[in-house]
Amino acid sequence: GRYRQIYRLSTPLHSEVSRLRFTLTTVKLGNFQDRHAAAETCDTVRAFTGYLTLFDASCTVLMWLLLLQGKSVSLTNFFRIARNTMIMCFNKEPGAAEVEQEYWRIVEQRHCHVAVHYGKVDTNTHGSGFPVGKSEPFSKHGWNLTVLPNNSGSILRHLGAVPGVTIPWLNIGMVFSTSCWSRDQNRLPYIDYLHTGADCIWYSIPAEEKVKLDKVVHTLLQANGTPGLEMLEKNIMISPEVLCREGIKVHRTVQQSGQFVVCFPGTFVSKVCCGYSVSETVHFATPQWMNLGYEAAKDLKCRHIAKPFSMEKLLYQIATAESKRENGHILTTISALLKDLRNIEMRQRQELYEAGLLSSARYGTHDNSLLPGDGRKKPRKWLALESSERRCQTCQHLCYLSMVVQENENVVFCLECALRYVENHKSCRGLKMMYRYDEEQINSLVKQVCGKALGKTTEKWNGASPIKPPPKRGPRKRETVEVSLSRLSSSHLSPAAVT
Ligand SMILES: [Zn+2]
Missing domain, CATH: 2.60.120.650 (Cupin)
Structure with a gap:
């Protein structure tokens, strides 16, 4: 009044x-x-x-x-x-x-x-x-x-x-x-x-x-x-x-x-x-919205509808910021979602690897303090590609954690659509996996969030098969293709760090 x-x-x-x-x-x-x-x-x-x-x-x-x-x-x-x-x-x-x-x-x-x-x-x-x-x-x-x-x-x-x-x-x-x-x-x-x-x-x-x-x-x-x-x-x-x-x-x-x-x-x-x-x-949104929003984002992805923001990015940014603040209530709410996201991500990376996609590169920000564990490592030359701007050409998903790019075309797939593409074409030729965080970092964040969540939900892996890390200098080195950066972004980019 x-x-x-x-x-x-x-x-x-x-x-x-x-x-x-x-x-x-x-x-x-x-x-x-x-x-x-x-x-x-x-x-x-x-x-x-x-x-x-x-x-x-x-x-x-x-x-x-x-x-x-x-x-x-x-x-x-x-x-x-x-x-x-x-x-x-x-x-x-x-x-x-x-x-x-x-x-x-x-x-x-x-x-x-x-x-x-x-x-x-x-x-x-x-x-x-x-x-x-x-x-x-x-x-x-x-x-x-x-x-x-x-x-x-x-x-x-x-x-x-x-x-x-x-x-x-x-x-x-x-x-x-x-x-x-x-x-x-x-x-x-x-x-x-x-x-x-x-x-x-x-x-x-x-x-x-x-x-x-x-x-x-x-x-x-x-x-x-x-x-x-x-x-x-x-x-x-x-x-x-x-x-x-x-x-x-x-x-x-x-x-x-x-x-x-x-x-x-x-x-x-x-x-x-x-x-x-x-x-x-x-x-605006209260923490209670997270479950509803997470399901809505999954539904939009299934129906190939473009979203205005990346749910993965939001989850990761909440997790990173709130675990520093030890905000138990919010961490409790998001811990299950973060685990679900991790499980899906790791399963899809594994499936793509098994399908023959061995070429990979990392991208992201230079902020090494973003995730726990980074401080102990030598700084990497990360490809400064803002992936949250990249949409899967099939389902319109805003790729945040990872994406698969095609070297010859300016084409981006989310992992799910990339899997379907590989199944249909029976080949991974010219495809390259780009990821923001490696498995260790993703697991480390999940562990940290679950550890600080109220009631300490135990962190356990639900996947059926053990997960191999993304290939380090893949055995078939010829297939490790440098992505033409100009095709990915018009802005100035540092060279890709191929791991
Ligand atoms: Zn897709």
Whole structure:
């Protein structure tokens, strides 16, 4: 309360960011009877980005909303468009309930056709709505969303700055602007602050309803085998009334200017704006999220969906930082995940070795204090390759611990996809294993984390076969190929240290 009052008096957001420009996304809401009719109306729009599907309350008629990637506008112009749209739709400034009623009336009766816009702006390039100057009041306040992800209770502080995750983004909306049903792909919780403007209506479905929701959506959308929850990843809006009738728990809340909304891990959320508004959103995570996030990352990898950050990197950075701090609670939470990751990694390295991939090289940072045990060794010439930037070309996985590169092409595989590639091609020709940490280092970190975890979970190896270390100056030396560094990165790199 007090924060809100003082903050809003001291920061006239609109004037601060009124010079910003952003790209519009347009939602066409109205009388399209099918996907093809809808598509025809936007033949001339080249930047057509996808469909937004809307179902009316009786579930008999499908409504397609169009998402159009539009031109760039200034916030001032957007404000003008928003005001005109409002005047067109309402005689006087409507309340949230009135907007909500009209929204679903347009959808269900299909007598009129409205196009509305919204924008999403990365605050890294355009600036946050929160005070950030050192001398400004509240620039270090815990509820300032540029500060919150680095709160000591948020494990995402180990991730560093990632746009759309730990760097907040602005959501700029107008009356009827819609965020369709969605949950964060990493199941991360997030917090949204409505800086200024009209109310926002939030509908939410708790994470524990997911099995029921999956079935209901699958039936409603006649998904023919596609899981209902996967359908929900495709910009789909279903009336909360329909979902309620099908027995799904749907909650509704109205967010007013100056209020925060917190979305819990795995929650399904949709949102309708009641007028011109600017809000800001950012992710955070408590240690309890780790298990959920780890499973979500595995699922995304299986489905070949690109993730915004590497779960392996996050785990390793938490493990390294928190074991120095002897933070027993967090170490307990991550020890099982770290072991699982180690077991998978070592098994895949072993399988690749047995399949004939003998050529390997190490890469990573020059920070020898990163992992325990490094201090005792002579410093190595590590290949300064930031692997977290490298994606597997097959499954889009962000490779952190290791990857397999192909010498002739600028091609990167994760170990799992490399195994499949080797099986299909019956050859390891031109392939090279690149790894950040050797087996000893990986085991050493697992041991350290398990040793400091509460209750000291015993560290034991679950693998079926003993693991050979990566080959040291492989027996078939001719196959140890120097990777052309220019193919891996355009930045200056030191020569690869082949072990
Ligand atoms: Zn892959």
